[in-house]
Amino acid sequence: MADRNVGVSSLLALTRARLLEFAREPELVFWSFVFPILLAAGLAIAFREKPPATVRVGVLASLTTGDTSAAATQRALARDDGLVPVPFADTASAQAALRGGTIAMLVVPAATGVEYRWDPNRDDARSARLLVDRALQRAAGRQDAIAVREVTASPRGSRYIDFFLPGLIGLNLMGGGMWGLGFGIVTARKNKLLKRFAATPMPRWAYLASYLCSRLVFTVLEVGVVLGFGIAVLGVPVRGSWLQLVLLCLIGSMAFNALGLLVASRARTIEGASGLMNLVQVPMWVLSGVFFASTNFPQALQPAIAALPLTALNDALRATMLQGTSVGGVLPQVGILAAWTVGAFGVALRMFRWQ
Amino acid sequence: MGSPALQLRGLRKAYGTTVAVDGLDLEVRSGECFGLLGPNGAGKTTTIEICEGLTVPDAGDVQVLGRTWARDATWLRQRLGIQLQETQLPEKLTARETVRLFGAFYAGARDVDETLALVALGEKADARVGGLSGGQRQRLALACALVGDPALVFLDEPTTGLDPQSRRQLWELVERLKAAGRTIVLTTHYMEEAERLCDRVAIVDRGRVIAIGTPRELVASLAAEQVVTASVRGVGDDAAAREKWLDTVRALPAVRAARLLASEESGAVTVEVQATSTAAVLPSLLAAVERGGLALASLTTHVPTLEDVFMARTGRALRDG
Numbered sequence: 031m032a033d034r035n036v037g038v039s040s041l042l043a044l045t046r047a048r049l050l051e052f053a054r055e056p057e058l059v060f061w062s063f064v065f066p067i068l069l070a071a072g073l074a075i076a077f078r079e080k081p082p083a084t085v086r087v088g089v090l091a092s093l094t095t096g097d098t099s100a101a102a103t104q105r106a107l108a109r110d111d112g113l114v115p116v117p118f119a120d121t122a123s124a125q126a127a128l129r130g131g132t133i134a135m136l137v138v139p140a141a142t143g144v145e146y147r148w149d150p151n152r153d154d155a156r157s158a159r160l161l162v163d164r165a166l167q168r169a170a171g172r173q174d175a176i177a178v179r180e181v182t183a184s185p186r187g188s189r190y191i192d193f194f195l196p197g198l199i200g201l202n203l204m205g206g207g208m209w210g211l212g213f214g215i216v217t218a219r220k221n222k223l224l225k226r227f228a229a230t231p232m233p234r235w236a237y238l239a240s241y242l243c244s245r246l247v248f249t250v251l252e253v254g255v256v257l258g259f260g261i262a263v264l265g266v267p268v269r270g271s272w273l274q275l276v277l278l279c280l281i282g283s284m285a286f287n288a289l290g291l292l293v294a295s296r297a298r299t300i301e302g303a304s305g306l307m308n309l310v311q312v313p314m315w316v317l318s319g320v321f322f323a324s325t326n327f328p329q330a331l332q333p334a335i336a337a338l339p340l341t342a343l344n345d346a347l348r349a350t351m352l353q354g355t356s357v358g359g360v361l362p363q364v365g366i367l368a369a370w371t372v373g374a375f376g377v378a379l380r381m382f383r384w385q
Numbered sequence: 386m387g388s389p390a391l392q393l394r395g396l397r398k399a400y401g402t403t404v405a406v407d408g409l410d411l412e413v414r415s416g417e418c419f420g421l422l423g424p425n426g427a428g429k430t431t432t433i434e435i436c437e438g439l440t441v442p443d444a445g446d447v448q449v450l451g452r453t454w455a456r457d458a459t460w461l462r463q464r465l466g467i468q469l470q471e472t473q474l475p476e477k478l479t480a481r482e483t484v485r486l487f488g489a490f491y492a493g494a495r496d497v498d499e500t501l502a503l504v505a506l507g508e509k510a511d512a513r514v515g516g517l518s519g520g521q522r523q524r525l526a527l528a529c530a531l532v533g534d535p536a537l538v539f540l541d542e543p544t545t546g547l548d549p550q551s552r553r554q555l556w557e558l559v560e561r562l563k564a565a566g567r568t569i570v571l572t573t574h575y576m577e578e579a580e581r582l583c584d585r586v587a588i589v590d591r592g593r594v595i596a597i598g599t600p601r602e603l604v605a606s607l608a609a610e611q612v613v614t615a616s617v618r619g620v621g622d623d624a625a626a627r628e629k630w631l632d633t634v635r636a637l638p639a640v641r642a643a644r645l646l647a648s649e650e651s652g653a654v655t656v657e658v659q660a661t662s663t664a665a666v667l668p669s670l671l672a673a674v675e676r677g678g679l680a681l682a683s684l685t686t687h688v689p690t691l692e693d694v695f696m697a698r699t700g701r702a703l704r705d706g
Contacts, residue, residue: 036492043489047478054477054513221473229437229469231462231533232490385439 040232044240048214049247062248063255066202070259073191085158086114088124088133099139106169107137112161134158137166187267187352195260196347197320202252203279204314204340207286208307210248211241212294216303219294225385234384242287249283269354278350278360282343285367288374289339295381314340342366388451390415390537390568391436396445398431398592405431406442407592413585418559418569420583422576422691424701428592429572430470433541436570437467450537463492466535468526470542476515480506483514484528491533504528504558520551527558538562540571544578556581576691588695595698603694609641609659612689613666616682617674620654627654633673634658639665642697653682659693 052058087107091100100117107115116133118124127133128147135148135158144166148155218224227237260266268275289310297303317324317331318340327335335341346363349355391413398406406428413419421429434440435447438454438461447454449461474483481497488494501510504524509517517525523543530538543559544552559582562569573579579586580600588596588603596603620630627645634643639662646655660666663686674681696702 036490039489043486047475047482047486050482051475051477222469222471223473223475225439226467226469226472226529227490229439229462229465229467230487230490231459231492 036231037233037236040236041239041243044232044237045243048240048244052244052248062206062252066198066252066256067259069198070195070256070264073194073264084112084114085154085161086116086133087158087162088116088118088127088136090118090121090124090136090138102169103137103139103144103166107162107165109169110161110165113158113165135162137162187269191260191264192266192352193323193348194321195256195264195266196351197318197344198260199253199256199279200282200318200340200344200347201315201320202256203249203282203343204286204311206248206252207245207283208290208293208311210245211287211290212297212303212307213300214241215291215294216297216300219297219383219385220299222385228384238291238379241291242284245283245287246280249279253279266351268351270350270356274357274360275347275350278343278346278364281364281367281371282339282347285339285343285370285374288371288378292374292378292381295378296383314338317341319344337366339367339370388415389413389448390417390450391419391570392446392448393432393436394446396432396435396447397443398428398435398440399443404592406435409445409589409592409594411587411594411597413568413570415568416566417584418563418571418582420579420586421570421572421589422574422579422583422586422695423572423589424574424695427589429574429589430541431592432589433539433570433572437465437539438462463533464536466530466533466538468530468538468540468543470545472526474514474522474525474529477513479511479513480517480521480525480528481510483525484532487529488532493534495532495534497532500528500532503531503561505554518551520547520554523547523551523555524558527555531562535567537568537570540569542572542574544573544575552578576695580691586691588691588698590695590699596694600691603691604689607641607659607689607694607697608661609689609693611660611663611666611686612693613658613660613663613670613684613686614646614655615658615670615674615684616653616655617679618653618682619677619679622652630654630677631656633677634670637666637669637673639669644696644700657696659689659697 089100089104089107104115104117107113115137116127118127118136124133124136125147128136128149131152134152134154135146138145138147146159146162148159150156215224218227228234257268261268290307293306293310294303297306314320317327317335318338319325320340324335324341325332336345342363346360346367349360349363353359389412391411393409393411396406396409396411397404409428409432411432421432423429431440435442436449438449438458441454450464452461454461478486480501484500485497488497488500498507498510501507504527506521506524506528509521514522514525527540527543530540540559544555547555556578559569559571563582563584571582583600585597585599586603587594596606598606617630620626631643631645634640634656637658639660641659641661643656643658646657658666658670671681692702
């Protein structure tokens with residue numbers, strides 16, 4: 031056979047082998063593609079468009095005042111769309127319902143006026159108290175002092191699911207990037223396959239590059255699945271540039287590939303690598319604003335949190351998708367991700383052990 | 386004869402305080418099948434991994450195909466075929482995919498199916514590695530070593546852990562490679578493997594070569610026609626009595642060497658005797674037993690092997706480690 035470029039043929043053959051191995055690993059396919067869809071579907075159910083919430087309010091048919099007063103109270107409450115009156119015949123069952131949370135508050139009609147029984151520590155009780163009072167006072171003839179015009183709307187981009195979806199993409203990029211590289215490399219080292227490859231003329235850069243190539247393919251698929259579902263089913267907006275979004279995903283993926291390589295550069299066992307992976311990933315799950323905004327943490331921690339790669343990625347993804355921020359606006363985050371990529375690759379390649 | 390395929394001079398390698406290779410010299414000729422025979426931990430694997438460019442020696446000269454690892458690593462890797470101990474190939478790939486992967490690393494790779502046929506895995510080409518038997522996996526590892534059409538093949542313990550049938554199958558493959566004129570260096574701790582496959586053998590112990598030559602030369606160096614093993618009862622349990630019995634045996638005619646073995650029976654003393662003539666040694670041995678008022682528990686004889694050479698040089702059995 032004629033001479034050929036061993037670097038290119040090695041890279042292609044290794045990438046092909048990685049993709050074949052992956053496709054034949056049913057668990058990996060599930061966790062990479064099916065699981066994110068299930069998660070997103072679960073969220074779609076949890077965050078579906080619901081009619082405005084109603085509040086259940088107990089009304090006690092008092093023995094002293096008779097049923098007429100209780101009936102009038104119920105009618106007054108029922109006129110408010112947000113309130114559902116629930117009649118109770120005795121105090122014990124009404125108190126039990128209040129304690130159990132099936133009613134937000136209890137109204138006890140008295141000889142003069144009315145008595146409200148509620149728990150000020152419960153948020154729904156506070157709003158129920160305001161709604162009930164307004165309904166009863168109006169029924170009794172109170173006039174509003176000023177005219178109010180109400181405008182209500184739930185704009186796309188401000189719902190929780192809009193906040194969460196970019197975080198989910200960031201989380202996927204972190205998990206896929208780190209595990210995808212780390213697991214494969216540590217397994218190959220444990221099986222002495224790395225050593226065997228090192229004994230061939232395979233250029234060593236081709237081995238690591240094959241991981242980046244296969245990760246690129248998976249990243250496109252993994253992000254595509256979650257993003258597509260988010261846009262098509264959940265109506266999450268993408269206000270910024272698509273190209274910018276794609277490039278952010280790529281550089282984020284690179285940063286986490288580099289961290290995965292760093293974690294895998296010396297570990298001899300899957301268990302050892304798993305511990306390190308969790309050590310790196312779990313703090314970012316909490317701190318980097320995946321499920322809730324990272325601004326909830328104390329001010330003193332903010333600079334450190336902002337420097338984490340997942341925070342940078344999530345912030346940049348959110349800005350691009352939800353605010354339509356241009357490239358200039360996400361440059362600080364891109365800088366942080368690039369620094370992590372270069373730094374982690376640099377250290378990892380220096381530390382890397384083939385046997 | 387051309388330049389040697391492999392030349393090692395004063396090779397030394399230590400891991401911490403453990404000296405694995407301790408001043409080892411070796412020369413492998415082009416076209417021969419050369420065996421490194423020795424117990425586990427003798428330094429065979431360290432030596433072969435230094436030759437393969439996987440381990441850097443602390444001291445010594447290594448020339449492979451007339452080149453050095455320091456200067457010509459890429460050139461050398463293209464021309465060596467290597468099988469390591471304990472490599473687990475990816476389970477999810479098929480045999481053909483595995484050989485194709487390794488073939489992609491070589492500028493002058495052989496045809497994949499031809500290579501699989503060479504190691505008698507043609508029928509298993511589309512089977513996943515995870516479904517192959519131990520012997521088939523070992524043959525696949527051999528295919529990965531051969532797919533680059535190497536000038537020099539290193540096989541590290543190629544038959545360790547295989548059942549006798551798989552071992553014989555692998556031996557046939559190595560013999561075919563020999564017949565095709567390839568230079569092969571293999572390590573083994575099975576003397577019958579070294580005797581059958583190797584043109585020349587170096588016996589390695591504690592990081593040094595303690596004997597080198599053709600298997601026949603090495604066995605002939607014992608100058609023993611037969612090895613006689615005799616267990617005798619009634620010698621007594623104390624060390625002095627055993628030594629006295631051993632001296633008696635050593636003084637018998639036609640005895641070249643004799644030593645005590647760990648006895649399998651309590652109350653019996655076992656002596657192994659390397660004899661220049663069985664016909665001469667047996668009657669005198671039996672007479673000595675009778676003279677001493679002892680009883681013969683068992684008596685066996687065998688043609689000397691490399692195992693006996695190792696014992697004669699080290700006082701230990703190969704398999705004792």
